[in-house]
Amino acid sequence: VSEGGDYVFRYPLVTGGHDPVYHDPLVEMIRVLLESLLDVVVLTYGGKEVKADGFRLLTRPEEEFRIFGPRPSLDGQERPNLQSVRNAALYEPRIVLIERALAAILSVVELEGEEGPVSVSGFRLRDPRHWLMPSAGDPLEVFGYAATRCNVDCSFCYLKGDPPDLALVSPRRKAADELAEMMTRLRYFDPEAGRALFPAWGEIREALAYPHILTILKALRQKTLRPFRIYTSGRALTREMVKELAALGPLYIYLSLHSASPDRLSRLVHRARPEVQLAAPRLLQEYGIPYAIALVPWPQDGLAPMLEDLQETISHFDQYQPHLFQVHLPGYTRYYSSVPLFDHEEVWGAIVTMVRKLRQEVRSPIVAMPTMYEETRFEGVRNQARIIGLVPNSPAQRAGLSPGDLIVAVGAVAVRNRPQARDLLALARAHGKPFPMVVRRGEKDLVVTIDPQDYGYPYDPHVDRHLGVITMGMGFRTRYVEALRDLIQERGARHVLFLSSRLVRPYFEDALREVGLIDATMVRLDIEVPENRYFGGNIILGDLLVVQDFIDHIRDYLARGNPRPDLVVIPSTPFGLGAWRRDLTGRPYMDIERATGVPVALLECERIYE
Ligand code: SF4
Numbered sequence: 001v002s003e004g005g006d007y008v009f010r011y012p013l014v015t016g017g018h019d020p021v022y023h024d025p026l027v028e029m030i031r032v033l034l035e036s037l038l039d040v041v042v043l044t045y046g047g048k049e050v051k052a053d054g055f056r057l058l059t060r061p062e063e064e065f066r067i068f069g070p071r072p073s074l075d076g077q078e079r080p081n082l083q084s085v086r087n088a089a090l091y092e093p094r095i096v097l098i099e100r101a102l103a104a105i106l107s108v109v110e111l112e113g114e115e116g117p118v119s120v121s122g123f124r125l126r127d128p129r130h131w132l133m134p135s136a137g138d139p140l141e142v143f144g145y146a147a148t149r150c151n152v153d154c155s156f157c158y159l160k161g162d163p164p165d166l167a168l169v170s171p172r173r174k175a176a177d178e179l180a181e182m183m184t185r186l187r188y189f190d191p192e193a194g195r196a197l198f199p200a201w202g203e204i205r206e207a208l209a210y211p212h213i214l215t216i217l218k219a220l221r222q223k224t225l226r227p228f229r230i231y232t233s234g235r236a237l238t239r240e241m242v243k244e245l246a247a248l249g250p251l252y253i254y255l256s257l258h259s260a261s262p263d264r265l266s267r268l269v270h271r272a273r274p275e276v277q278l279a280a281p282r283l284l285q286e287y288g289i290p291y292a293i294a295l296v297p298w299p300q301d302g303l304a305p306m307l308e309d310l311q312e313t314i315s316h317f318d319q320y321q322p323h324l325f326q327v328h329l330p331g332y333t334r335y336y337s338s339v340p341l342f343d344h345e346e347v348w349g350a351i352v353t354m355v356r357k358l359r360q361e362v363r364s365p366i367v368a369m370p371t372m373y374e375e376t377r378f379e380g381v382r383n384q385a386r387i388i389g390l391v392p393n394s395p396a397q398r399a400g401l402s403p404g405d406l407i408v409a410v411g412a413v414a415v416r417n418r419p420q421a422r423d424l425l426a427l428a429r430a431h432g433k434p435f436p437m438v439v440r441r442g443e444k445d446l447v448v449t450i451d452p453q454d455y456g457y458p459y460d461p462h463v464d465r466h467l468g469v470i471t472m473g474m475g476f477r478t479r480y481v482e483a484l485r486d487l488i489q490e491r492g493a494r495h496v497l498f499l500s501s502r503l504v505r506p507y508f509e510d511a512l513r514e515v516g517l518i519d520a521t522m523v524r525l526d527i528e529v530p531e532n533r534y535f536g537g538n539i540i541l542g543d544l545l546v547v548q549d550f551i552d553h554i555r556d557y558l559a560r561g562n563p564r565p566d567l568v569v570i571p572s573t574p575f576g577l578g579a580w581r582r583d584l585t586g587r588p589y590m591d592i593e594r595a596t597g598v599p600v601a602l603l604e605c606e607r608i609y610e
Helices: 027-038 086-090 093-106 140-146 174-189 213-221 239-246 263-269 279-284 301-321 342-358 370-380 418-431 479-491 505-515 547-559 590-596
Strands: 009-013 043-045 049-051 054-057 061-065 111-115 114-118 120-125 132-134 195-197 229-230 251-256 291-295 324-328 364-368 387-390 406-410 435-441 444-450 469-473 494-500 524-528 568-570 601-604
Touching: 009 086, 027 054, 027 061, 027 229, 054 291, 061 229, 086 093, 114 229, 132 140, 140 174, 140 229, 195 263, 239 279, 239 444, 251 279, 279 291, 291 301, 301 324, 301 342, 342 364, 364 370, 387 568, 406 418, 479 505, 479 568, 479 601, 494 547, 505 524, 524 547, 524 601, 547 568, 547 590, 568 590, 590 601
Parallel strands: 229 251, 251 291, 291 324, 324 364, 494 524, 494 568, 568 601
Antiparallel strands: 009 120, 043 049, 054 061, 111 114, 132 195, 387 469, 406 435, 435 444
16 A cells, blocks of 8 residues: 555566567567557557558668567466456556566666666556546446455356456455455546546456455445445345345345255355355345346256256246346356357257246246347347336336337337337436337237336336336347448448357348448448357357457458458457457457458447346
């Protein structure tokens, strides 16, 4: 902690760890400085982007040196009780720039102190105020740093399948050290001004397993009234804890409860305390805390027992009025299992079929995530504003809406698709006045009046943006197709390769047909889906693709005999975790263009959470 009481962010410095591209150490120093700079800036001249891949020394104008070498490995840089440079590569690469610049300079000079040469093994940030970033103002930006440990051990824990070079790392530190960091983060957290200290998320575990969690939540509540969203296994949700949390509202609990059977829960989740975890829904209901039950059906004993348990679990917990059931379709990476664990289509299809059946039987809404899978496989028409469930006692449920209703108009505005309907509902909720809504039920159009002030538990206007209406995910915004057209026109491209994902591609193609903005006689537009080799297993989410997956796919596209495209367009979301356009390994997206020689542009998209 500094004299001013701030936590000091300290990083290790590894000198001499990288293989040089040039043996002349002074040339190599300049190369590394330029390479590191070009990972965080884009040069411009006269307002236009300029790309550079080499340099000349003024003393040796006849010789050209290349800037980019093999990407230096960040392996072996973690040090106990220090921050992680690998993590900074994703969230604050200016710290990597400092590390690389210092290492490059220290390869040719030694620093001197009063007593002679000083050996340097790390560096610290002088002042946290230099490192403020735009913030969404979510309290999780402070207390999320408590989620560094877990109190259970799920057999399918997603962290067991993490590749070794993922940037989402945080070295083990003492709880007191983490508290000092969170208190400093809290000091600079300004939700009203939309500012916070730079993020440094590692692997997210269980915040309620952190010994000082109540201290940090109480301090946060003095600063913001925004809801706390807490992810938990429920193992810490004793009556005392639930009572303490209830006094800190508004909050929303994502309760991971994979089974209502104590025996199955104990087999799926080692170190479980079924007597505490299974009692948590009733306690949360008693204390008026809205919560979702998040569960992963895992076919460890075969499909039939898994489906039976899913049915029993949802039917059982429905009596305690969860705000929502989130059924996560089971996923694993090649690091979790190098051989297929189950028939992906069969298992996902069977789970969604069961979810669709259960929606007819229980009161609380159920979503199967990723929602685009269900819609593409089971619905005739995608992106419709159809209601699949209603939060009990929400304004929408109390107004008489029904699962299956198709939203036709909100207020006086006709609805074209799902994202638009959700935007209109969010506006109506913020407005707070009763309004009419037209829905199609069967063949008939009905008008209902929704009063945003008419609600009861578990609905909570602090956490529910759509008045209790649950749809099959966020849907797809057709403006992405317009943005793609603008990008193509701006770049004057005639042959474009658009890299999508298995789940989004059908939506994109629908929107392209519907909007008809791209003239196929003028522009060749190839839409392809890169394979997720980095994570492997049955991972199909586009947001989990990394730079190397895109490079491999473009090379493969060219190797199949396709002519070199003028432009490759990639949705921005695989590079959207931090603000610096890095993939999950901390690698900049510009590496795709550097490796393939094909111009690459990102298409700005929202991350799909559902
Ligand atoms: S609760 Fe989450 S972090 Fe903890 S073991 Fe289970 S999946 Fe992993």
